Amino acid sequence: MMSVVGGVLLLSLILGPSSAGVEGEESVTDALDVYSFHIRSKVSSRYAVTVITSRVANRASAPREVDFHVELPKNAFISKFNMTIDGKSYSGVVKKKEEAQKQYSQAVSRGQSAGLVSAVGRTLEEFKTSVTVAAHSKVTFELTYEELLKRRLGKYELLIKARPTQVVKDFKIDVHIFERQGIRFLETHGGLASNDLARAVTTNLTDKEALVHFSPSPEQQQCSDCQDKGLSGELRIVYDVNRPKSEGELQNVNGYFVHYFSPSGLSRIPKNVVFIIDRSGSMSGTKIQQTQEAMLKILDDLHKEDHFGLIMFDGRVTPWKDDLVPVNSDYLALARDFVNNIRSEGMTDINNAVLKGVQMLSRFGESHSGKESTSILILLTDGDPTTGVTNLDEIQKNVREAIRKRYTLYCLGFGFDVDYKFLERMSLENDGLARRIYDDSDAALQLQGFYDEVATPLLLDVQMHYTGASNVTYTTFGQYYDGSEIVVAGQIDYNDLEIFNAEVKAKMKGNDSIFHEVLIGNERNASKTLDHYIFETYIQRLWAYLTIQQLLERQVLLTEEQQTAVREKVLALSLKYSFVTPLTSMVVTKPEGEEPHVAHKPKEGNTKTQTKTQTRTRIFASPIARSSFLQGASSSSSSASSSSSSAVRRRHKNTRLATKGRATARIRSGIAYLDIEEKPTARILPEIAFLKVLLPAQGQNTSICFNVEAPRGLIPKEAVFKLLHDPATGVSINGEMLKRGHFLKIGVRYKDKCQIKANTTGIMVTDEGKEQLIFWTDTPTSHHCDGISMTMQNKVLDVSVGNISVNILLHEKDKKSFLWADIRQQDPIPKAKGLLGRSPVSYVLKETSPLVKLEILGKEVLATRDSAVDFRTHVKPTVDCWLVPFSSLVPESLLKILGL
The missing domain is CATH 2.60.40 (Immunoglobulin-like)
Incomplete structure (x- = not known):
């Protein structure tokens, strides 16, 4: 445990x-x-x-x-x-x-x-x-x-x-x-x-x-x-x-019991451990140095009865040895040399790396079938898979089917670029747990500390049984490690039960064992008398606390229907015991004239991001800040709507036109409006900045990507792009781009009914002249505007109208906030135009040498191997892609209209 x-x-x-x-x-x-x-x-x-x-x-x-x-x-x-x-x-x-x-x-x-x-x-x-x-x-x-x-x-x-x-x-x-x-x-x-x-x-x-x-x-x-x-x-x-050598401590107050089980004096069980270490490019620098430092210390702490293996992976999987080796001075010296020579490079192939570790354990088990031991895998990675099998569900399935409950998998997520929920699910499915390693000066100590916790297994397959009990917390545990403790709580069905019996079955070195703990009537009364002066209901509250924690931890493994049932149970317990949990909040009442505050149970995340969001929220709440927001959102408003006469006047003030054919790029007050409709693109001015866009490819693992060039030179900071325009439905989505190729503001407009203007501090919704402010938050909320439904969760605003939906995500990079839009369509929209509202395309790889050629939309185009950040999730993985010209993704009929 x-x-x-x-x-x-x-x-x-x-x-x-x-x-x-x-x-x-x-x-x-x-x-x-x-x-x-x-x-x-x-x-x-x-x-x-x-x-x-x-x-x-x-x-x-x-x-x-x-x-x-x-x-x-x-x-x-x-x-x-x-x-x-x-x-x-x-x-x-x-x-x-x-x-x-x-x-x-x-x-x-x-x-x-x-x-x-x-x-x-x-x-x-x-x-x-x-x-x-x-x-x-x-x-x-x-x-x-x-x-x-x-x-x-x-x-x-x-x-x-x-x-x-x-x-x-x-x-x-x-x-x-x-x-x-x-x-x-x-x-x-x-x-x-x-x-x-x-x-x-x-x-x-x-x-x-x-x-x-x-x-x-x-x-x-x-x-x-x-x-x-x-x-x-x-x-x-x-x-x-x-702590007694075998029995645990069993306590009961007011019909609730708690069992603390941490026997001492047991012999350690030998372990077979495979360390699977990510050495991809993102691990370069301090991360890989800290990993090396921790691994060298861990090698020194391996027990002489253990066997171990090392796997390094990027886009390739490189085992140190093909099989596990015993712990001795010769192998340890060679392993230290291997660790000291780790170099970071390449992509991230988690699937093959973990499966390789499972194969090594399986071969070892077949050749050492008569020896008693336990086998574990420890995966350390700082990012999402970018090559090989990249579908997270498929990786989980492959790993689950390979391990088959024979081994324990622990997943360590280094930093905040990793999909931590994916690691949680994968580890919990295989009797382990996930731990975040914080990207800090003591990361090596964090890695060491985790290994120390699992270094000494004492019991395996621990099963806890209680006679006459109900509503018991988890009773099955894969391992019990030296220095830890198993805690189980529940309710006793009959408070006048004379004898309450606890039985623990487990495998220990040498044989299976059964531990007994009995609480008889007189001892139960003594327990109640002894503990009453501390606080009478502490075991009952401990039971509720532990139940909520365990249900929340395991819900990532449940179906949607099961999750609904678990959330209902957690909510009922949270309200009954007045706990602020992920499903409840505390409303802090205040004197008349002062509005209430709300205390939430936040989710695991980046400290700096969360803190900055908090600060924005407090500033935003004042009338002065609200006025500032409205002024800052005016650009998004004009992005989403061109009907305002004042916007038209501003648009023509200080306006300079760069044209080619029927193309226009309006430059006014330092903002360039680049229209990608039935007009050609703007003439590119000096100092080009790029907006790199990923486009999923049908039937292919590698996506398409293309660069959109934003005019610079006399155009200062921003350029506004048409992300989607569907004349049939009246939906328009525009984005104002920063110098760095990210979006500062995103505007959504539906006919004349609803306008949504988002920037990095909040969202303004205008419905029939009425304005409503929405704040970026992790808390699930829903909002409605005439013809549009909106939901907010985990700093993602989901805007849906008809068969079009767009997720607007709040991101942070290098301590700067920016937005991204993920536009999805249930069915292709023939007349829709825009950068992000494009349906997936298919391609055929025609040649790879000496030049790469792809066939797209019936024509051959040159492509180069590249990578791009996928901003459609908060994880922001870097993925492989084929870089092609934007014109190659536009049908011939439209190219003629655009003059390209």
């Missing part, structure tokens, strides 16, 4: 001025006084309930705005939030996500102050809200969240980081840990427990309880490294519990 990083608690309280401040008044830091700052965490049998309380006084003679900002573990669920202002309380209410989002959107559409308060980081999530505090008034914030600490490498860890931004008179962190099994060891680490601050930490440890208290004086908070902004540091509490 694998475990992940333990509980993490981080708190930041950020203070900012309100626009109501008076010139010449005292500074904000003097006016806003955080006079009390408490963190209380109670941990009962690994289940932690943490309450963060901050009290702030506005000592100014004018209103001030106070931001409450808390970072919490990704695995935690917020369960309570409360603000108290001048004795009056305002509480957060957990609602179905769609209901909460609707309430938020209504507030924003009125141009009032509101903001999403969700973000995601590497190991943390963020809760953030704000409130305006009247002069000489006080506010108290109180946030509660819950989590199950997971055992990793033989310990649990609670990490508390405090950054209150100023010296606090009453500053306390209190952690109370109660473990019925007894606490084997407990240590405190981190900046808040070192140097002079070590005197502010006190620890009282008894057999079953630990109290950790941190209370720095104002003088201790004024450290030399704090820059007069108070403390900024972390307190890490690391501990483990006593």
Whole structure:
């Protein structure tokens, strides 16, 4: 059973001025006084309930705005939030996500102050809200969240980081840990427990309880490294519990049980491991260096009973040896040389690489059939497959059918260019798990740490059975590794049951084994009495927490119908226990005149992208920002509509025409409008920039790509292209291109009924003169405009009208945001024109030497091997393509009209 990083608690309280401040008044830091700052965490049998309380006084003679900002573990669920202002309380209410989002959107559409308060980081999530505090008034914030600490490498860890931004008179962190099994060891680490601050930490440890208290004086908070902004540091509490050699720990309170199973004293099972390492071009530089560093350390840690293999892959699959070899000094020396000489180049063939690893394990199993061992594959990749089999579903099927439940596959996704859901599905289907390796300075340590977790298998095929229980969490586990822990929770059918029996069957080195744990009536009563003073319902809430986590983790493997049933169950539990999960949000009520905030459970993603989106949302919510958006969207408006008389006047002002035949490229106010209709293309001016477009090819694995040349020279920053125009339906889609070949704005127009204008900060929808703002968000939402339906999810706006649909995606590259449009048609549209609204074409490869020739639309054209980024998904894979002239994709009849 694998475990992940333990509980993490981080708190930041950020203070900012309100626009109501008076010139010449005292500074904000003097006016806003955080006079009390408490963190209380109670941990009962690994289940932690943490309450963060901050009290702030506005000592100014004018209103001030106070931001409450808390970072919490990704695995935690917020369960309570409360603000108290001048004795009056305002509480957060957990609602179905769609209901909460609707309430938020209504507030924003009125141009009032509101903001999403969700973000995601590497190991943390963020809760953030704000409130305006009247002069000489006080506010108290109180946030509660819950989590199950997971055992990793033989310990649990609670990490508390405090950054209150100023010296606090009453500053306390209190952690109370109660473990019925007894606490084997407990240590405190981190900046808040070192140097002079070590005197502010006190620890009282008894057999079953630990109290950790941190209370720095104002003088201790004024450290030399704090820059007069108070403390900024972390307190890490690391501990483990006593463990019997075979039995686990079984507990019951109020009809719910939890079983912690982590036997010690077992012999390790030899393992056969194949490391499958991506060395494609995208791994060049730091990534490949960190991979080499980690692999060298992992080779040193291989056990003498193990066997191992190495596979490097790009567009080719290169095994170090054709078969697994034993761990000895000679093979290790050769393996180190092989790792040191890894060079990154080429494409990415995941399918053949994994299948090669499976073949190596199969051959080894056939030749060592009498020896007891376990076999695993560890795949490390930083991107999507770009050669060989590239269909993700097909790769999953091939790998699943090859492994046939015989081996375990772990998938490590390096960075954010990889399709992480694909890796999750593939690993879960093969009894493993996926882990993201963050592209950071400690990536080598992350890789090492993962290997350490699976380095020592102790049990295989673990089956947990409970007599008289129902609604039990997962009970089947492929492996149990040293240093981890299996946790199962459920309900006892009859609370007066005299004997509650737990049975664990597993394979261990040398033989199969059965572990028993029995909880009889007197012990159950003692359990209830002993644990009641911690909090009476902790096992019930632990059961709900674990059930939700496991259901969400496994839903990627389910059918659509099964996923619907799982979501209903998760939603019901989330609402019952007031957990903020991916299906719920917390609406933070605020005083009259201030709109509510909404706290979401964010998805795994890029920290910078998520944070920037949050910032845009908050800026966007004000009337001034809304006005700025409308001005910025005017270009998209003119892209999508040419009927406005003011737009016509602007279009002819400072206009310069470049013509060839009937072609026109209008240049006005620094924007070139390149019409690709029944008019020839514009004369190309100096300094050409390219928009590279991918076009799927029927019956071929390799796509077609073509460059569209955007005029430059006297044309400054942008050029507007017609992406699709269908005169039959009245649908027009235009895009305004950036210098770098990406879209800054995309406009969609349907007759005179509906206009949609998207830019990198949001979407403006105009329906019969009424305007509505839509914000880029991961949350599923739906909107309607006369004749058009729109849905938003994962920062993708799906616009559908008739048999035409377009996905408008918000992307980020090199810290810059841009848009892309993926236009799809159910049936070919004969009279439709445009760059992206083209149906797939077929081609025949005629010659490959000395020049590549393709036959397209009945004519032979020269082509070159190239690659292009596919912006139709957020993964943005780089794919192979045949680069051809755009004119080769246009029928002869249209070429004559265009004059090409």
